[in-house]
Amino acid sequence: MGAPGQGVILKPDPPVVGKVTHHSIELYWDIHQALQRKGPSSQWLKFSIEEEDVKTRAYGTIYSGYSRQHVVEGLEPSTQYRFRLKVTGCNGEYEYSPIVAVSTTREPMSGEHLHRAVTMNDEPKVTSILQTGHVKADTPDKFGLSPLMVAAQKGYLRLVEILIDHGADVKQQDGSGKNCLMLACFSGHLDVVQYLRKQGASWESRDKGGCTAMHWAADGGHLKVIQWMITDGCEVDVKDNCSEWTPLMRVSAITGDPDVAQCLIKAGANVNAKDSDGKTPLMIATLNSHERLVRLLTEKGADCSIKNQYGISIMDMAKAFNRQNVVSILEEMKNKHS
Structure with a gap:
């Protein structure tokens, strides 16, 4: 030139x-x-x-x-x-x-690829991504969930096994303190729950609100999971740190499932436990119109004379919130035991 x-x-x-x-x-x-x-x-x-x-x-x-x-x-x-x-x-x-x-070169594998493969339950893809060594098994997504938490919540047992084999931590928690065991209990995946327990997941772990796996299992309402948790030594009457709610209170508030409630009561749950406001499971069930549960709780010894810290009784609550169906049950049970 x-x-x-x-x-x-x-x-x-x-x-x-x-x-x-x-x-x-x-x-x-x-x-x-x-x-x-x-x-x-x-x-x-x-x-x-x-x-x-x-x-x-x-x-x-x-x-x-x-x-x-x-x-x-x-x-x-x-x-x-x-x-x-x-x-x-x-x-x-x-x-x-x-x-x-x-x-250009191939896009390197990232946590996003791993989470996508887990969500799709793509076992070969998850394995190949982890074998590259470029992506850690515990890489969180934008919600703070690890791949193991996602797999446990979805009930993908084989993926749970693969992730743990590649170093995923069963004790890792998301931003709210939930771990993979809590998510599996809530979602009702008994096989995953059992496997996580074998891998060292603890019943003693609490989220940031003080809830245990039993609280989350009660929210999910999966009876077989709760029954197995009890046989495995999980405590049934622990209180959270916020409202001092027990798992039985969570059932009273959310699902109202009498079968789950009976299982907890049989394992030692206190039907007259009080939360931070002095409410009992019976009061909570009344406020949420869970009629079958109200009947069960009274049959199992729930005390209708208990008042909360404001001096309000269960009957006062039922009438104040126009829970006429519950009022009828309470009067019926009162007459039955008088």
Whole structure:
């Protein structure tokens, strides 16, 4: 190539490919005469990098200036791109280099890929991602859930096994303090619960509200899971840290399931336990119109004469909130035992 200012432009070599990633390509060119940049800038050679449009096959300028390198960014992974260098002299004459074709690399595996594979229950994909060693098994998603928590909640036992085999921590908690055991208990996946227990998951763990796995199991209302938890030594009458609710109170508030309640009571749950406001399971069941549970609790010894810390009785509550159906049950049970 002629020196700058002589008006002689020879065909340049194609750009040299430098570092390539899944989203960028580095191009540089080494035109020695241009590096001297002698004389005024108006006599310097000007360089342009042009990229081919795959649809139109036309070339468009993506860089223009006096540098000898440019990084093309924002590219798609595993995709081929074609570039050429244009050298323009001070008199406006120019020459194009031959085309250089280069492909971006594959997108590296990330926690997002792992979570997507777990959600799809794709065992081979989960295994292949973890075997790369680039993604940790405990990488949380945007909600703070680990892949193991997601698999446990969905009941994907084989994925739970794979994740633990690759180092997933059964004790890891999300932002609210829940762990994989709590999520499996809530969702009713007994096989997952049993496996997690074998892997060291503890019944003693509490979330940030002080709830245990039994509280979450009560919320889910899965009787077989609760029955097995009891046989495995899980405490049934523990109180949380916020409202001092027991699992039986959670049943009284949420599901109203008399079978689950009876299971808890048989295992030692106190039917007359009081929360931080002095409410009993019977009061909570009344406020939530769980008629069958109200009847069961009274049959199991719930004391209708107990008042909360404001001096309000169960009958007062039922009448104040127009729970006429519960009033009838309470009067019936009172007459039955009088």
